[in-house]
Amino acid sequence: MPEIDDNAEAERTRSALGAAGASGTWDWHIDSGILHADAQFAELYDLDPQQAQAGVPAETFFSAIHPDDRARMRIAVAGILGGAELFSKEFRIVTPDGATLWVHGRGRSFLDANDEPIRFTGLLVDVTERKRTEERLRIAQSAGGVGTFEYTDGFATVAVSDEFCRLLGLHPATSLPVRTINNVVQPGDAPLIPQPRSGIIPDTLDGVFRVSRSNDGAERWIARRGEIIRERSGYRLIGVIYDVTQTKEQEARLLELNETLEMRVEQELTERRRTEEALRQAQKMEAVGQLTGGIAHDFNNLLTIIIGNVDAVLRRFDVSSDPRARRSLENALQGANRAASLTQRLLAFSRRQPLDPRPTDVARLLAGMSDLLTRSIGGAIAVQIDAEAPGLWRVEADPHQLENVILNLAVNGRDAMPDGGTLTIAAHNHVVRDEDAPASVPAGYYVCISVTDAGVGMSAETLARVFDPFFTTKEVGKGTGLGLSMVYGFVKQSGGHITIESAEGSGTVVRLFLPRNLDNEHAPAAPMVVAAQGSPSETILVVEDDDDVRAYTVGILRELGYRVAEAHDGATAVRLFDRDEFSVDLLLTDVVMPAMSGRELADILWDRQPELSVLFVSGYPRDAIVSDGRLDPAVDLIPKPFTYLGLAGKVRELLDRRPSRT
């Protein structure tokens, strides 16, 4: 056979061997120092196959080994020759064509009866591909932070990679006791590796474990994946672990976000329910307010007539003629006044009462009420007034109504203390900051007026209903049930807030929070001086659609000495005004009239005579002259029913306010 064919043949063989992962075997006879090898071994070592099989010097074993690995392999073989049983080494050999291959030599020694080694046999496998793959795998594992393990059921140790140890914070090793690995898993979690001989074959290797890293104690989440390979007598686990702490933390954050989301939704809902509740309350008040306001309007007209006429009779009555008749008339007037007061309260509650807010010194107001309070409450109740004066801020409120409110609360307090006690009425400055603003009182500067009794208190159920109109805990006939709802209406209309604290058996504290009036220039209103009388040089135009009321009004004014013209509607009033013989000084008009309202009439006449004084009269002046429940500052109003004195004073006040005529 030509040599070239031999070479070609050898090349083909090598290719085939290479593809299969070339392997060769050797048999080293230690006593004779002869190495026998098979054809594949001969191929790798460039030996003649026949010669190799027949036997070559044992030294040949080292001939093809890469120089850098030779010393290491000599030491390894020395171990076998000295009595070591197992040989398992990876090393490089240089093939005849100069290529470097990685091979894995695996062998063992055979001992004679005296435990002396006599033969050393083994298998040489080309692992170049595997080495490269391993290298890639190693890089992939360390780059990807993946640790590998292999565990055979029944053994106490697990074969592991360095990365495996690193992930668990353990000293790098190729094998670790099962216990060592499971010891880093936090108590309560399943073991990372099944306990030896537990007899349970796991269903899956998929799992996540909490571990405390052995070296630094850091708590990490470790995921495990892999395969379970069943073998005859048990199973083998081959798997990987990797750190999933970051993912877990993100999950936790997401979960937390979801949880707080639920909480936030809950808060929103609560807030919304509260708002809805407030809206319902407002709607209820609005409905009742419209009803009472409508009634009050007609009622006030009637009361004006009754009071006016009784008043007129009383003024002209000769006391000596019939004292009993006079008493009856006085009783009638008192009854009518009480009816008027009730109507006022209805209006106050429905917030349709025209308020006349002005800067008010609460301390002075309370001081002025002292007598009234002591008289009204009196008896077994000690009234204590405790106002922070001086230094107490002013509030912007209708002082008369505020008095009413305080009186009302004081009466309630008295009624709550049938066996006597102390009633404290206090006023002090109060600042509510944003951060600690309670739901009922928004942040701001207030004067807090509190009325405290040591009475029977209220149950939670009662407390929830105290502001409802017509709700009363008093016996039938004792109260109107409008007290607190009126207070509520007043406070709200004055831009303030109200709180009630009470528990059964431990008294009640009602607190009014009225906004501080920062406009300190206004001096408190001077007490009104009644200059009752008028003169015929002063002409008053009275416009009122109700004939009885008009007649009563005109009667008073004429009695006071004024010159009076009257009209039953706006159009007539304008015509009268335009007649030359009249120079009208004051227009006194009802607000609510058919066709033309009092306000419209006033506007027309102001066009003609801008300095004209106008006094509105109304029992229900809501839309015409009142904006936001408060009087237009330029507008003067006298509510129905009015008295002789009341009307006299108001008219005089207006006329005197005019720039003096020269």
Added chain:
Amino acid sequence: MTEKDGLELASELRALRPEMPLAIITANIQDEIVARARAIGAGFVAKPLTPDGLEPFLSGAALRLRSSKA
């Protein structure tokens, strides 16, 4: 018993009874110990003791005892 004591005892016994079969039984398989046992004329049996390990010494001793009686 330390190894040295065992070997010393064997050496003293050998002086008293030159013909008596002796064996050193030890896990200390150092070449030096084996050599010293041989120098005294004692057998060397390695621990752990097994029937196979003891057998050569026992058969040798039996042979020697029979031939000395004969």
Added chain:
Amino acid sequence: MIPATVTLGDLERDALTEILNIGVSRAAANLRKMIDEQVTLSVPSIEVLSRRRAARMISEREIADLIAVRQDFDGPFSGRALLIFPETNSLDLVRAVTGGELSNDQVVEIEREALGETGNVILNSCLATMANMLKRSLTMTIPEVLRGNGDMLFEVGEEGAAEGLVLFLYIDFAVRKRDIRGYIAMIMGIPSLEVLKELLDEFIERVVGQDA
């Protein structure tokens, strides 16, 4: 810190590994004779550690208390050899070497003696092999059985402990169906390790020759 004079080079490490490989193979062969069951002893990996480090490493691996068989050796290099098991393994091992025919009480009764003898065989396999391969001789004390944790076995905290280094071998007594594993540690002072390093160089010279 491990002084440079006792730090093993790659070849020295390979040589020591092979020598101990021989010793452990011999120990495995002997253990097989005693247990009469397939025993695989893994090719040992070797580390030179401080005593403190060795104590930490063993307590990292073993939660239970430890049991050890101790033999001191003296010669050109001297020190102390320890065969260490988790205490929970010891009765298993005793049961294995006694053929599993003894009652629990009997096993406990002879535990100390059986462990001492087993340790004697295994430690001697290693130490005698070292002596033979390095062509020196060592004297050895009789085996002694100790119990305790890593710190106690390595005498961490005792005077001169910082001096001592530990040649630490983790050997896997993979005995099928028995949860047995152990460690061999050799505690030596720096002068002894320096001598050992010289002897390893001589061994390499003999074995490798001109390929070194």
